[in-house]
Amino acid sequence: MTINIEDELRVGMRDQVAGLTLGTDILGEATRRHQRRTAVQRSAYAAGVVGLAGALAAIVAVGGVQTPAGRPPAATAATPQMQLASAIAASENISYRLKITVGDKANPKAWGSATGAYDPATSTGYLTEQQTDGPTRYYQRLINGALFLGISGGTVWKQERSNGNFRYTDILNGAAASSADPAQLFKALRQAGAKITKTNAGSYHFTSATPFDNESASGTDLLVGDVTLDKNKRIAKVTTESTHKGQFKPGKKGGLAFNDTFVVTVEMSDYGTPVKVEKPTKVVVAK
Amino acid sequence: MRWKRRFEGLDALVAERGNALLATAVLLTGSRPAGEDLLQAALERLMRHWHKVRGDKEGYLRRTMYHLAVDQWRSRKRRPEVLVFVEPPGRSDDTDALHLRQALVQALAKLPPRQRAVLVLRYWEQLSEAEAAETLGCSIGTIKSTASRGLTRLREVTAAWARDGAPVWNGAGK
Numbered sequence A: 001m002t003i004n005i006e007d008e009l010r011v012g013m014r015d016q017v018a019g020l021t022l023g024t025d026i027l028g029e030a031t032r033r034h035q036r037r038t039a040v041q042r043s044a045y046a047a048g049v050v051g052l053a054g055a056l057a058a059i060v061a062v063g064g065v066q067t068p069a070g071r072p073p074a075a076t077a078a079t080p081q082m083q084l085a086s087a088i089a090a091s092e093n094i095s096y097r098l099k100i101t102v103g104d105k106a107n108p109k110a111w112g113s114a115t116g117a118y119d120p121a122t123s124t125g126y127l128t129e130q131q132t133d134g135p136t137r138y139y140q141r142l143i144n145g146a147l148f149l150g151i152s153g154g155t156v157w158k159q160e161r162s163n164g165n166f167r168y169t170d171i172l173n174g175a176a177a178s179s180a181d182p183a184q185l186f187k188a189l190r191q192a193g194a195k196i197t198k199t200n201a202g203s204y205h206f207t208s209a210t211p212f213d214n215e216s217a218s219g220t221d222l223l224v225g226d227v228t229l230d231k232n233k234r235i236a237k238v239t240t241e242s243t244h245k246g247q248f249k250p251g252k253k254g255g256l257a258f259n260d261t262f263v264v265t266v267e268m269s270d271y272g273t274p275v276k277v278e279k280p281t282k283v284v285v286a287k
Numbered sequence B: 001m002r003w004k005r006r007f008e009g010l011d012a013l014v015a016e017r018g019n020a021l022l023a024t025a026v027l028l029t030g031s032r033p034a035g036e037d038l039l040q041a042a043l044e045r046l047m048r049h050w051h052k053v054r055g056d057k058e059g060y061l062r063r064t065m066y067h068l069a070v071d072q073w074r075s076r077k078r079r080p081e082v083l084v085f086v087e088p089p090g091r092s093d094d095t096d097a098l099h100l101r102q103a104l105v106q107a108l109a110k111l112p113p114r115q116r117a118v119l120v121l122r123y124w125e126q127l128s129e130a131e132a133a134e135t136l137g138c139s140i141g142t143i144k145s146t147a148s149r150g151l152t153r154l155r156e157v158t159a160a161w162a163r164d165g166a167p168v169w170n171g172a173g174k
Helices: A005-017 A025-049 A082-092 A168-174 A183-189 B002-005 B010-029 B031-048 B057-070 B096-110 B113-123 B130-135 B140-157 B159-163
Strands: A096-103 A114-120 A125-133 A138-141 A146-151 A157-160 A195-200 A203-213 A217-229 A236-250 A258-270 A283-285
Touching: A005 A195, A005 B010, A005 B096, A005 B113, A005 B140, A025 B010, A025 B031, A025 B113, A082 A217, A082 A236, A082 B113, A236 B130, B010 B031, B010 B057, B010 B096, B031 B057, B057 B113, B057 B130, B096 B140, B113 B130, B113 B140, B130 B140, B140 B159
Parallel strands: A157 A283
Antiparallel strands: A096 A114, A096 A258, A114 A125, A125 A138, A138 A146, A146 A157, A195 A203, A203 A217, A217 A236, A236 A258
């Protein structure tokens, strides 16, 4: 007996999907995905930033702290600003585990999360992203500054150009952007412009309102957040609620008014733990 | 209401053609969850380009799904290449043909994305080589060679049937 493989494949495919019906609100999920992307892009376009990064760059004051480069401020720092600066200094240049969660005010976990570890001394680490609207996981591996991207179920990784850090702008639709990058976050936390108060032992609250007026739009970036320190007075958690509120200029996006809020939570732990990452076996190099 | 005005007709399209689109997405990805993810991504892309897409919205969705499935690296919403284990055949009996088809579909999911997409276009969508080439934006020669490689892989993966005295394959593709 001779079998035609193409005919069998046709019948096999037909059998495979026979009776398949949409069981989930696929259009609703796609709409939510679209709204998230739109909100991120709108904020980026309006404020001239990528996600929250630029907004955070205008954030939180650690005003008045003058320390030589690379030297932590005195442990006896008195003001909340100085205490926070001390915690930031203690959290830099050391390996850590991290978890980044992105969502909105109603559900701070709505968009998904990414977990991993990073050692800034060797530019080595890994990051696994899991969005909430699909089963796919995205992987980033950094080995001595070389960045490899992978995907769940995939057999081949791709090596991309890298600046020695994760590609934070890629994760979770770009909403987290570099505000999820601890190095950028620390840098932002140092910059002047916000009010910091101590809420409890090892807990700080910050608020910032930064007006912007550029060729695309005008409005205000509002930032409200909390920083929690661990028992070693290093950064354990930073939660930032970022609201981009304003209006596009006439001729830009139809003069649309916008008011978008994202919530990004960055959790850091296991400082000083060695980070070991295996190089993927099958790699194609990006051209 | 605002959504309905903005994407007028999209809910009707999904209601009427959603099952068929999902079927294609499942064949392209190898699993239902990944297929739903792919269809969602294509719908999101259609929304993004709604005002630029003239005419056949379903055609746009299908083309987008194929491109997303194939172009898994350039697109951030990459599709998973589902790893499957092709079950060896059981005892030869009347269910041989059924097992064979299941194995073929499992093996299809194991192919590289481009080979899988070409085979789905050719043998599920029943497109000609020229139509498949247009859909994927490549030459007819590429479609021919890719389909040939895909079919060869399927024959290799399911060769256990032939070795175990099951039916013999009929050679090269059409």
